[in-house]
Amino acid sequence: MKNLAQQIPSRSDQRFAPLKGALPTHGAVGYVGEAGAPVDVLSDYYLTQYALAPLVVENSTNHPLVIGNFPRSKPSQVPDNLTMIRDFGNGVFLFALKDSK
Amino acid sequence: MSLVAAILLGFASSFLLLRLGGSIKGQPVASAIFECSLAAGVGIGIWSVVYFIARIAGIHHLLLADVAVFLALVIAYVLFRPRPAVAFNLAAAVPGMPQWLERMLAIAFLPALAAALYSVVVRTLAYPHGDGWDAFSIWNLRARFLFLGGEQWRDTFSPQIPWSHPDYPLLIPASAAHFWTLLGRDDVRVPAAITVVFTFATIGLLFSTLHMLRGRTAAMLGSLTLVATPAFIEQGTAQYADVPLSFFFLAVIALLCLSDESSAKHGNFVALAGLAAAFSAWTKNEGLLFLAAIFAAQILMTILYRRKISGMQPGTSWRSCVYFFAGALPFLLVLFYFKHAVAGPGDLFASGSSAMRKLVEPARYWAVLQWFVKDFFRFGRWLLVPGTVLLAGLFFAVKNGASERSSAVRISRIALTLTLAGYAAIYLITPRDLYWHLRFSSDRLFLQLWPSAIFLFFLGWQR
Numbered sequence: 348m349k350n351l352a353q354q355i356p357s358r359s360d361q362r363f364a365p366l367k368g369a370l371p372t373h374g375a376v377g378y379v380g381e382a383g384a385p386v387d388v389l390s391d392y393y394l395t396q397y398a399l400a401p402l403v404v405e406n407s408t409n410h411p412l413v414i415g416n417f418p419r420s421k422p423s424q425v426p427d428n429l430t431m432i433r434d435f436g437n438g439v440f441l442f443a444l445k446d447s448k
Numbered sequence: 449m450s451l452v453a454a455i456l457l458g459f460a461s462s463f464l465l466l467r468l469g470g471s472i473k474g475q476p477v478a479s480a481i482f483e484c485s486l487a488a489g490v491g492i493g494i495w496s497v498v499y500f501i502a503r504i505a506g507i508h509h510l511l512l513a514d515v516a517v518f519l520a521l522v523i524a525y526v527l528f529r530p531r532p533a534v535a536f537n538l539a540a541a542v543p544g545m546p547q548w549l550e551r552m553l554a555i556a557f558l559p560a561l562a563a564a565l566y567s568v569v570v571r572t573l574a575y576p577h578g579d580g581w582d583a584f585s586i587w588n589l590r591a592r593f594l595f596l597g598g599e600q601w602r603d604t605f606s607p608q609i610p611w612s613h614p615d616y617p618l619l620i621p622a623s624a625a626h627f628w629t630l631l632g633r634d635d636v637r638v639p640a641a642i643t644v645v646f647t648f649a650t651i652g653l654l655f656s657t658l659h660m661l662r663g664r665t666a667a668m669l670g671s672l673t674l675v676a677t678p679a680f681i682e683q684g685t686a687q688y689a690d691v692p693l694s695f696f697f698l699a700v701i702a703l704l705c706l707s708d709e710s711s712a713k714h715g716n717f718v719a720l721a722g723l724a725a726a727f728s729a730w731t732k733n734e735g736l737l738f739l740a741a742i743f744a745a746q747i748l749m750t751i752l753y754r755r756k757i758s759g760m761q762p763g764t765s766w767r768s769c770v771y772f773f774a775g776a777l778p779f780l781l782v783l784f785y786f787k788h789a790v791a792g793p794g795d796l797f798a799s800g801s802s803a804m805r806k807l808v809e810p811a812r813y814w815a816v817l818q819w820f821v822k823d824f825f826r827f828g829r830w831l832l833v834p835g836t837v838l839l840a841g842l843f844f845a846v847k848n849g850a851s852e853r854s855s856a857v858r859i860s861r862i863a864l865t866l867t868l869a870g871y872a873a874i875y876l877i878t879p880r881d882l883y884w885h886l887r888f889s890s891d892r893l894f895l896q897l898w899p900s901a902i903f904l905f906f907l908g909w910q911r
Contacts, residue, residue, distance in 0.1 A: 359584075373600040375608055393585040396609060397577075400589055401597035405608040 359398035362418070362437045367399065369433065369441055370412065375403040377410030379425060379442065381417045391416050408444070415440030451630045454495070457514045462491035464521040468529060469703075469720035478659035478667070482702075485652030488645050489695045493727040496622035497782055499629070503594070503601055503622075504785075510629050550665060557668045564651070564675045568644055571685040576636045578643075578687030586613050587689060588639050590621035595628045605792040614792025617783060619731040620689045639687050646692040647684030650899050651675060653695065657702040658906050661709055670906040677828040677835055679895055689732045690892045696728035697738055698899040701860040704742075705907060708856035715771030722775025730783050733794070734871070734896060739776065741866035745859040746772060753855070795879060803877035812882060816875045819886045820868075827894035839905050860904055864897055 370376060376399075380391045395416050396404040404414060408426050415422050415431070418438040422431075429442040466486055472479035494517065502513050577584050589612055593604030605614040624639040631638065651671055659667035674680055684691045700721045707717035725742060728735030746769050753765075797803065806812055825834045871893045878885045 373597070373603065375603075375606070390581070393581065393611075396612075397584045397589050397592070400592040401600060401603055403603050403606045403608050407608075 359394035362439055363395065363398040365435045366414065366439050366441060369435075370399070370402055370414075373401060375405055375410060377408045377413035377442075377444075378404050378406050379408050379413055379415050379422075379429065381420050381422070381438075382424060383419070387419075391418060408442075411444050413442040413444065415442050451627060454511060454514050454627065454630045457518045458491040458495045459487055461514075461518045461521050462487040462494055464518075464525045465490060465494070465723075466720065468521075468525055469716040472660065472706075475660050478656045481652050482656035482660065485649040485656060486699060488649040489653075489692070489699065490724070490727065492623045492642060492645065492692075493619055493696075493730065493779075495626045496619045496730070497779060499594070499622040499626035500618055500782065500786065504790075510626065553665060553668050553672075557672060560672055560675050561651075564681055565648075567681050568647060568685050571682070572640045572644060575685065575687075576640060578639070579682070580686050580688065583639075583687040585611065586616060587620050587687060588624070590616070590618070591624035591628070591639060592634060594618075594621055594625035595634055602790065605790060607792060610792070610795065613794070615787070615794035616689075616733065617730045617735075617786060617791075619727065620692060640685070643684060643687050643691060646695045647681070650684075650691060650695040650698060653698055653702055654899055654903055657706065658903065661705065662907060666906045670902050673835055673839070673902050673906075674899055677830070677895075677898065679827060679829040679891065680898065682829070683892065683895055688892065690896050693728055693731045693735055694896045694899045696724050696731060696735065697864075697896060698903055699724035700728065700738075700742060701856075701863075701900050701903060704856040704859060705854070705903075708854055715768060718768050718771040719775030722772040722777075723779065725772070726776035726779035726783065730779055734867070734893065736783075737870040738863065738867045739780075741870065742859065742863035743769070743772065743776075744866065745862035748862065749855055749859050796874060796877070802879065806877050812876050815882055816872050816886070819875075819883075819890055820872065823890050823894050827891040828898070829891075839902070843905060843908070854907075857904060857907060860900065864900055864904075868897065 378392060378395060380388060380395075382388065392404075392406055395414060399414070408429060413429055415425065415429075416438060417440065420438075422440055425431075425442065428445050430445050432441045432443050434440050463483065466483055472482065495514070498513055498517055499510065501507075502510055507513050571579065575583075578588060590604050594601050597603055604612070607614070620639070620642065623642055627638045627642075628634045651674055654674055655667045655671040658670045680691065703717050703721035703724060707715075707721070710717070725735075725739040729739045750766055750769060824836050828835050871890075875882060875886060875890070
């Protein structure tokens with residue numbers, strides 16, 4: 348828990364800074380993260396939301412834009428209905444829903 | 449520049465508001481610490497409300513709103529300030545305490561305070577975003593939404609992120625957003641500073657009130673007990689809302705006791721206690737429970753006194769209840785509006801039938817009782833002897849008959865007991881896994897009540 352608190356600036360604010368320019372300033376986007384221990388999965392998601400506020404990041408892929416957060420592995424288990432738009436490095440990806448216009 | 453102006457305005461506004469409640473004659477140092485501590489916490493509370501109302505009303509010039517509030521309070525002060533100043537009987541030193549022991553206590557007190565300050569600074573630098581999940585998944589996240597959200601600031605209450613507790617009140621995030629707005633950026637030092645201010649304001653409030661009512665020894669012992677509670681310093685830098693909540697709980701009880709023991713009894717301090725109670729409800733949902741508990745305790749004691757079956761000193765009356773409610777009302781209306789027009793739904797009472805089923809499961813009662821007993825000894829994360837055990841042992845040895853009969857003390861004890869019972873009831877019906885919920889929150893709930901419990905204990909110290 349303490350490591351998590353210390354890692355926030357590097358793990359969220361800094362990692363997601365390049366992505367912000369590619370996202371709308373308001374509204375909601377989806378989220379897909381890597382599998383793992385529940386505590387890591389949840390903290391990755393919360394930190395993403397913290398970094399990208401005031402954009403609402405819903406833990407769902409049912410959005411035209413979906414953020415991919417894979418800090419420890421390659422995005423190999425991404426749902427088929429998503430297509431990668433851009434790799435921002437540091438395990439940060441932007442996906443789009445395939446059938447969205 | 450506007451930030452400095454806002455801090456000064458906030459402090460001056462809350463100072464004026466407190467002075468409307470009355471000034472304290474005698475004990476200049478203790479009363480100055482008391483007023484500064486109270487003004488710091490109340491000022492942050494006022495600024496959070498100003499920010500929220502400005503957001504609702506679409507006011508963009510926040511500094512102008514701050515100035516308007518300050519001027520309104522100046523006018524109110526000129527028109528309504530109470531005369532004469534409230535006088536208190538000067539508390540003498542504890543009899544029977546050897547001189548050398550008093551000196552030792554005085555020598556130990558300042559290093560302990562310095563150690564606490566050092567610990568706070570080190571922890572704040574180590575955890576600039578707070579220490580723990582709630583800091584960035586609830587309180588600071590909400591502050592970011594409020595400040596960065598522009599016209600879409602209500603997105604923070606979106607049902608798409610229910611885990612961020614959209615029903616939680618806004619004192620902490622709105623005060624951070626207020627200062628960020630004036631600063632022009634979301635500096636991480638602001639929420640850190642807010643919680644640190646509450647930490648030391650709580651210590652100051654405890655010390656000064658005990659000093660005024662029971663003398664220097666009781667004040668130093670009480671403050672040492674709090675400062676020597678590791679969990680209090682940890683939580684005081686975690687950027688959670690529990691220490692600010694404990695500040696308002698203590699403020700309510702301190703103001704009621706000051707009113708009760710003042711030579712010129714009037715309701716202004718009781719009204720200020722009502723205001724502090726409303727701010728506790730504006731800080732966390734537990735504050736609403738505490739407000740209901742202390743109001744119910746006041747009504748109960750009034751009824752008992754009317755029937756002359758309690759044997760307590762006079763000091764509680766229907767008039768006092770009205771003053772308390774009147775002090776709380778303006779900010780309760782803000783809270784009511786927030787809960788009904790802005791906030792999202794809470795999760796605790798979402799499933800009524802399931803909650804009722806849980807209420808009749810004896811195993812849940814046993815689990816909560818066991819956990820509470822365990823946390824009674826360990827919530828402070830003491831190294832050797834739990835502070836609760838020390839106080840419980842001393843309680844029967846030094847309790848004071850005068851305080852036993854004090855209506856404010858009785859009201860406060862009933863309120864804290866009811867609040868603790870309310871916490872237990874919440875665990876009984878929680879929709880989350882019971883043990884998970886207890887594990888990650890019950891120590892903080894105990895900590896919310898701890899400064900008030902210390903205060904009431906040392907208030908029983910003989911003059």
